[in-house]
């Protein structure tokens with residue numbers, strides 16, 4: 239049975255069809271990347287899976303059960319956690335506190351047991367603390383050193399991203415949705431985060447769906463790559479298959495490039511295509527529903 243399954247998922251905003259009939263399957267232990275030019279619907283898909291948006295039609299199943307209509311916190315409870323393109327951390331709290339807070343939904347206590355600090359309450363606190371450190375340890379001294387107790391507002395952008403990933407892991411999730419995990423990272427840091435994502439799967443046992451613009455990261459770790467364009471899935475396969483797919487080349491580089499048979503490895507050019515400002519291409523015919 240697939241861990242996550244999307245069938246015919248549609249979502250429109252006013253007259254704009256943000257996702258059209260999207261099918262997606264994710265098996266346990268896979269790392270799958272979603273790529274596509276700006277405005278292709280990648281973040282919308284994450285928002286649909288995590289219950290921020292409800293699909294207009296279609297079904298989303300997690301471990302065999304439909305999660306359509308569940309609230310985001312209920313979806314976290316089932317085992318799906320995410321990071322955000324624009325980070326959502328409590329900047330006045332420390333790295334450790336941010337990761338501890340993400341486990342609060344699991345705390346089984348009453349107001350009285352918290353005030354009295356009963357043995358049961360303290361045991362749960364200890365377990366949460368251990369789990370937080372275990373997840374933060376994936377990032378090594380970047381977060382585990384003196385940084386553990388630093389408020390998030392003093393951290394670099396890259397360290398904030400790492401903290402968000404540790405926070406998602408600590409929720410107790412089995413499936414992690416990572417939205418541009420390497421954004422704001424230099425090539426050395428990107429290389430490092432690529433290795434960490436692989437370890438999250440291999441050692442942490444997580445299944446991972448990621449949206450990413452850096453093609454070297456996508457090529458390096460993806461078992462499968464799904465390409466969206468104007469809300470539709472236009473290709474799916476290995477990294478090599480999709481970057482050589484004429485529909486993908488056309489989506490990024492235009493019809494001319496596709497006709498010229500530019501089917502070599504497009505890593506650099508694809509990356510350039512991603513740097514277009516959001517919405518730069520305008521809406522194609524057929525996407526606007528009214």
Ligand SMILES: Nc1ncnc2c1ncn2[C@@H]1O[C@H](COP(=O)(O)OP(=O)(O)OP(=O)(O)O)[C@@H](O)[C@H]1O
Pocket residue numbers: 251254255256274275276277278279280281282283516
């Ligand atoms: N809440 C919203 N209200 C109206 N339109 C939206 C909303 N969210 C997304 N859209 C539109 O839906 C389309 C898909 O947006 P989405 O953010 O999912 O794309 P994306 O692939 O994540 O883009 P990027 O790579 O720039 O982050 C865009 O045209 C966007 O403007």
